[in-house]
Amino acid sequence: MTDISRSGCPINLSLEVLGDKWSLLIIRDMMFGNRRHFRELLTKSEEGISSNILADRLKTLLDEGIITREDDPTHKQKGIYSLTEQGIELLPVLAQMAAWGYRYLPVSEELGIRARLLSEGGPKLWAEFMDELRENHLGLKRRKRAGPSVGERLQAAYESVVNRK
Amino acid sequence: MTDISRSGCPINLSLEVLGDKWSLLIIRDMMFGNRRHFRELLTKSEEGISSNILADRLKTLLDEGIITREDDPTHKQKGIYSLTEQGIELLPVLAQMAAWGYRYLPVSEELGIRARLLSEGGPKLWAEFMDELRENHLGLKRRKRAGPSVGERLQAAYESVVNRK
DNA sequence: TAAACTGCTTGCGATTTGCAACTGGTTGTA
DNA sequence: TACAACCAGTTGCAAATCGCAAGCAGTTTA
Incomplete structure (x- = not known):
């Protein structure tokens, strides 16, 4: 991860986190489509994100505190992704x-x-x-x-x- | 230019135009820093965009109708970039x-x-x-x-x- | 017991990025 | 008139990222 930031401008910092073609689409699907599992985000989106990109973006969003991940009690392999307050905002x-x-x-x-x-x-x-x-x-x-x-x-x-x- | 869109979702379409780390920074500098010339956008920004990226993004923003370009009457080489109503919004x-x-x-x-x-x-x-x-x-x-x-x-x-x- | 499903990971070619140097022209100054 | 500085980009190239396809180990369902 590149932790060096180009400037302390709030717009710039936001773009360093969210400035790509996929991150906000993932947030959108979690908010409006209620997608909470990896497979749901992968297959039920209009745009067809690929799995490596999805995995990478979820990791970044986790690192940034925009989403969280917890184990799904009903399925040992499933994880449930949730928005944090920061993500909801x-x-x-x-x-x-x-x-x-x-x-x-x-x-x-x-x-x-x-x-x-x-x-x-x-x-x-x-x-x-x-x-x-x-x-x-x-x-x-x-x-x-x-x-x-x-x-x-x-x-x-x-x-x-x-x-x- | 890739004109094929991934979906007709307004958020997706917006991201296809603006979803990168530089486009919105250029808009920001035009709005809040009143940068109107290529050199101003190139050298007076906090983040240090490189000239080829700037040229590419300005071209895209022009194509999308977010900005316009006109010749500067005071200098034959200078162009003046302006926001359109679409850009202002x-x-x-x-x-x-x-x-x-x-x-x-x-x-x-x-x-x-x-x-x-x-x-x-x-x-x-x-x-x-x-x-x-x-x-x-x-x-x-x-x-x-x-x-x-x-x-x-x-x-x-x-x-x-x-x-x- | 087999097929389907789970969240990813890996390989690899294509695209994009970003630095640096450069171009062809214009303008200001001595 | 000479020359330096300034103008809007362009070009070359290495590095990073993207995106498709296939694969993987474990879990659940039929």
């Missing part, structure tokens, strides 16, 4: 990036619907989703709200678009 | 990334002050700064406000920290 970065991509790049309808809802919901919706992530990844208890969760709503919207086509 | 992405880095990475005091002010100012301050960028890069007229601009305030805060040390 990447949601606003992803949300802004999704909003920008939605506005300016050739986004497909079914994969754009989450970005649209997230953008329309704004920081308030992001905070609610982050609370859900804290519950699912950090095991924190949360006041039960009425109706479906943000994650469920995003997923339902996605499936609705897929089924309509 | 990357500010919230940078702001969120800066806020995250400021919170979790070993940011230096002088280079972190801008991130702190930007984070404290929130979306309202970002919008004001984006209006200033539109004035400087797109030539749009803007209602004159009282007092120093956001860019000036950020710069003053940075210099204040530098001088104090």
Whole structure:
């Protein structure tokens, strides 16, 4: 690992950790796709990451404190990857990036619907989703709200678009 | 150029354009450091990009419509790079990334002050700064406000920290 | 007991990176 | 008019990284 940093600028330091074509996609799949195992991240992603790259990025994200890994009690070989608070707080970065991509790049309808809802919901919706992530990844208890969760709503919207086509 | 995209996901598409260690730093320098010429971007950055990488990234950013290039009337060899509206709207992405880095990475005091002010100012301050960028890069007229601009305030805060040390 | 599945690792060719030197031209100064 | 400094890049090359495919040892399922 190269521990020397080019500068102490927060944007630069962030890019030294996350500035590649895969790291944030892994975070995205953990957040929005609820992928928690190696195989899930490997095979259930749209983009088809290769296993060596995935292993390398997971190691980096572990080292940086963005995710954790624990053994799965139901399967001796499986590991469960979870987001840390530091990882969960990447949601606003992803949300802004999704909003920008939605506005300016050739986004497909079914994969754009989450970005649209997230953008329309704004920081308030992001905070609610982050609370859900804290519950699912950090095991924190949360006041039960009425109706479906943000994650469920995003997923339902996605499936609705897929089924309509 | 590889025009094939891995998926139509807005986050993925954004990363295919900006997912490397330099592109967003160039945008950052254009926004916050007001670097507009090749040499300025090359020599006045903290991180020391090399000229071939800079040339390559500028070409990509041009192709993607994130920046434009025009001849400098005062110097036959100089080109002036400007942000487009699409480029200016990357500010919230940078702001969120800066806020995250400021919170979790070993940011230096002088280079972190801008991130702190930007984070404290929130979306309202970002919008004001984006209006200033539109004035400087797109030539749009803007209602004159009282007092120093956001860019000036950020710069003053940075210099204040530098001088104090 | 065999097939499928688990989280990775390894080999290797192709691409990308980054340093350094260089190019062809322009501008400022004496 | 000469010359140094400055301009936006380009080129060559070694090193690092990427990404495909195959492989591996252990575990679970049928």
